[in-house]
Amino acid sequence: MSIEVVVENLKGKFAASILEVAEFRGETTVIVKKEEIVAICSYLKMSEGFNFLSDLCGVDYLGKKDDRFMVVYNLYNISTHARLRLKVAVAEKDATVDSVASVWGTANWHERECWDLLGISFNNHPDLRRILMPADWVGHPLRKDYPVQGPDRAPYQGGLS
């Protein structure tokens, strides 16, 4: 079953929630409404065989898009070896998405990482704590307005001596 068929099925089932379908270098990306993400993920896992969540991450589009963040889900089907990417837009003032940890257990740590590094919170997550940064860290380092040298430090000027 090709990925076009999956996208057509998805459109048929969740017509109102599919915002955009993009194709780049042979990879398909579907942007969906964030309210429906758990329903869409469950459907893709149960009916279309996307049983493996390869990766989940957030992207900060500060100043580039109306909604500041995107949460990206890279799905994989172990039987057909097909890949599909889902994305949801997340606004800065309501930076929460429903957790998909109930669909794929592996999402647990990926979502913790996304919360830790980008400050996107996940509803109904079983254990939403920081994972890579220390527990008392302030700020979310992968945000575009977080300086690369860390807070309260002058930018690195290079080894000029």
Place this chain on the structure above:
Amino acid sequence: MALTETMTVNMGPQHPSTHGVLQLILELDGETVIKATPHIGFLHRGVEKLSEERTYHQVLPLTDRLDYLAPMHNNLAYVLAVEKLFGITEAIPERAKTIRVMMAEITRLKSHLVWLACHALDIGAMTVFLYCFREREMIMDMYEKLSGARMTSNYFRVGGLSADLPAGFEADVRSFIDVMPGHIDTYEGLLNGNIIWQKRIQGVGVISAEDAIDIGLSGPSLRGSGVDWDLRRDNPYSGYENYDFKVCVEQGCDTWARYRVRLAEMRESVKIIRQTLDRLQAGPIMADCPKICLPPKKDVVNTIEGLIHQFKIISDGPKPEVGEIYQGVENPKGEVGFYLVSDGSGRPYRMKIRPASFVNLQALPQMVQGRMIADVVAIIGTLDIVLGEIDR
């Protein structure tokens, strides 16, 4: 009825069998583990953040330092991802692809040797450790000859390779793969019939195929649970579709099954390396895409045009189209993937690494639950984690 009380014990981050800076908070009832909570991030260096400040060529050395036991696989995943983003996958010359496969498989052997050495050492079989490190040293020497470094090789380049094979390298590889199957027999001879080894790993760390897929296990850890999936065969890259090799699967779901899978994989790697040597033909090692790829080193050091070319490519960086791609490869530990987002500038807008060890470690709490504390060591070993990749 006796009153029982659970005890919380801190294991790591300074503990020899956690294979790096992994901290486990173990809740124990006597010697039985009730609950394990991993704490990670002690080695977090912000590779993803740093990469946003660098050009696509400058990110490459950072990838060596992820899974430092298999640096060439990280390099390979990254260069394949960038090549896909630029749309030059088809332009990579045959010789470069073949050498990439050859080095990737040598690296798989290197990583599996460290895994076997440390796994056996943790369980008490010290001899195996010394034998494995002896063979690993041969690979280290090859690395040094090829790239000048024993661990952080940084040998692949976007579009091809940094340099051709040095003189005599093919003969080194050939003599290595001639002796390697005999060495693998030795390891198996030391371990397979060893009753302590059997008792310590058979039936330990059981995870069903369904649970393993749900928690995201990949690579040999997943194949030990009977899932027949290998990216080299199923989503081939760098010409893997042209090689004849077997995907090793075991149905046991335990540490013993994963041990069998990895040893069988080592034999398959030797087979693939032999095929690459037979296929290796003279030819270019860099794609003919001067706007994207680095010029040959001899031009850089001998001509002013070459020097300027190199300078422009490194400092300004080639600019891909706006878009996003994901590229996964079969690392010795599992699926390592790079998700790159381009905004049309010379630097990655966002680079997300999908580390195999990070996801595999997530299975640890459910695998150790209800087991004895000594099994924790065996289960950490069987998951084959590298903290450099987990913490990034």
